[in-house]
Amino acid sequence: MARRRQAVTIKHVAADAGVSLQTVSRVINNEPNVRDAMKTRVQESIDRLGYVPSIAAQRMSGSRSYLILAINDRDRTIADWRARQGSDWVDQMLLGGMLTCAEHGYRMMVELVDTHSDHVERELGAALAALQPDGVVLTPPHSENPLIVDLLAAHDIPFARIGSIKPGPGIAMTMDDEGASEQATEHLIKLGHRTIGFIAGPAGYSLSGWRIDGWKKAMAAHGLPTTDLCERGDFGFQSGLSAARKLLALPQRPTAIIGSSDQMTLATLEVARELDLSVPGDLSLVSFDNTPIVRFSDPALTAFDQPIAQTISQAVSLLIEARNVPPPAAPVVVSGTLVERGSTARPRVDVNA
Numbered sequence: 001m002a003r004r005r006q007a008v009t010i011k012h013v014a015a016d017a018g019v020s021l022q023t024v025s026r027v028i029n030n031e032p033n034v035r036d037a038m039k040t041r042v043q044e045s046i047d048r049l050g051y052v053p054s055i056a057a058q059r060m061s062g063s064r065s066y067l068i069l070a071i072n073d074r075d076r077t078i079a080d081w082r083a084r085q086g087s088d089w090v091d092q093m094l095l096g097g098m099l100t101c102a103e104h105g106y107r108m109m110v111e112l113v114d115t116h117s118d119h120v121e122r123e124l125g126a127a128l129a130a131l132q133p134d135g136v137v138l139t140p141p142h143s144e145n146p147l148i149v150d151l152l153a154a155h156d157i158p159f160a161r162i163g164s165i166k167p168g169p170g171i172a173m174t175m176d177d178e179g180a181s182e183q184a185t186e187h188l189i190k191l192g193h194r195t196i197g198f199i200a201g202p203a204g205y206s207l208s209g210w211r212i213d214g215w216k217k218a219m220a221a222h223g224l225p226t227t228d229l230c231e232r233g234d235f236g237f238q239s240g241l242s243a244a245r246k247l248l249a250l251p252q253r254p255t256a257i258i259g260s261s262d263q264m265t266l267a268t269l270e271v272a273r274e275l276d277l278s279v280p281g282d283l284s285l286v287s288f289d290n291t292p293i294v295r296f297s298d299p300a301l302t303a304f305d306q307p308i309a310q311t312i313s314q315a316v317s318l319l320i321e322a323r324n325v326p327p328p329a330a331p332v333v334v335s336g337t338l339v340e341r342g343s344t345a346r347p348r349v350d351v352n353a
Contacts, residue, residue, distance in 0.1 A: 074112035096309030135319030160315035181214025197254035240267025280345035299342030
């Protein structure tokens with residue numbers, strides 16, 4: 001029977017290099033006041049033994065936990081998981097965050113918190129006490145919850161606020177929602193659409209308003225109307241059905257609709273089928289998020305790809321650098337791209353006739 005190989009620990013490195021555990025820890029953590037010769041000596045032992053530093057070893061210095069904590073909305077995340085609707089916000093968040101953390105010897109953990117709970121301070125406070133993270137990434141709507149923001153600021157923990165540009169502590173970051181919406185609208189206008197409906201997200205998210213602003217800005221630039229052409233949903237499928245039915249029942253129905261989430265846009269595609277409208281012949285559709293499911297609809301949806309992984313990756317980098325570099329004074333903007341597929345085309349009727 002083969003013997004199991006013993007894992008190399010920090011003790012083995014210390015013994016091989018003939019130094020103390022604390023010295024090895026200081027070298028691993030790139031702490032100051034370590035002579036170059038000593039760094040070389042310890043690094044040679046690390047390389048020779050094939051030692052991979054653990055969080056426990058890195059924490060020995062007592063100055064860092066080497067953990068980045070991401071806070072996501074509990075109810076929405078669990079609902080998406082249970083419904084298995086193809087939403088990959090958390091997947092993309094982990095992709096961007098975990099890979100960037102690994103590059104710096106950190107780990108990322110995700111906590112699900114109910115931002116609307118009266119106990120949010122107690123719940124988050126317990127997580128902070130247990131994990132002692134070096135930084136926290138707040139996703140919407142947590143990023144604009146004053147209880148959460150103030151709690152992190154009081155604990156002097158660096159944090160990033162995704163989807164928030166409000167003045168205050170923390171690193172403000174957006175995915176250029178206004179610019180994305182403007183670009184999506186311009187795409188439809190260039191195809192010849194003049195009556196373009198918009199299904200916005202809930203008012204509790206600032207990004208919902210930014211997307212409306214981008215749509216209105218593009219429409220106004222071309223002298224096109226927006227009155228009665230905007231409905232709100234909650235990012236979910238059912239709310240998209242209701243909003244789409246209202247827009248498509250208008251006396252002058254839209255020839256194109258932009259949905260602020262893939263689920264609401266897929267619902268609009270369903271309503272179009274109910275009304276015997278062809279997509280994109282009678283109705284063009286543009287979606288937000290570009291989750292995997294939109295590639296398999298019929299037709300596949302043109303969608304604005306939200307740069308979730310890139311945004312979280314940049315947030316993690318900024319939080320790790322926050323020990324030595326002042327945070328950006330202005331909001332950090334990470335822009336995405338419009339992915340054109342089969343759900344958009346020129347309107348069937350010449351709207352300029």
